[in-house]
Amino acid sequence: MLTLLAKIISYIFGGKATITIKNTKTGGRFTFEVIRFKAKNGKKEEEMPFIVKVLSGPNNESDFRRLGMIFPDGDSFRFVVPAKWEISKDAQSAKAFDWFFKRCMSGKEMPECIEVRHDGRCGRCRRKLTTPESIDSGLGPICANR
Secondary structure (H helix, E strand, O other), X not given: OEOOHHHHHHHHOOOEEEEEEEEOOOOOEEEEEEEEOOOOOOOXXXXXXXXXXXXXXXXXXXXXXXXXXXXXXXXXXXXXXXXXXXXXXXXXXXXXXXXXXXXXXXXXXXXXXXXXXXXEEOOOOOOXXXXXXXXXXXXXXXXXXX
């Protein structure tokens, strides 16, 4: 679990991050991918935006849908949900990521009820882990029962 704000920010801007954010008060959780576009046309990597996707189906490898983009904005970044993308800015996943991202950019630590977890891979089958319990244990639900 990522607990320090500096580590959370460093991880989400790593270029190929998968994070699961869980609210322990409500039990709600979302898994997001944050991937930086490759530099092209003479642009530097740090000038390139990120695409944010949200896990929206049972396949934790391919059921990610486009949620928004993070753009460099001077010394900071801004998160935008394009109007005609797959997920509306009014969706709970969009609101959750927007709140999380604004909190990170403002320098505020996460409240105790918010858990931020990095992605992991199953120690047995190497599938990507997305549920908080699997990330903690290092084994997916099927492999944990073998």
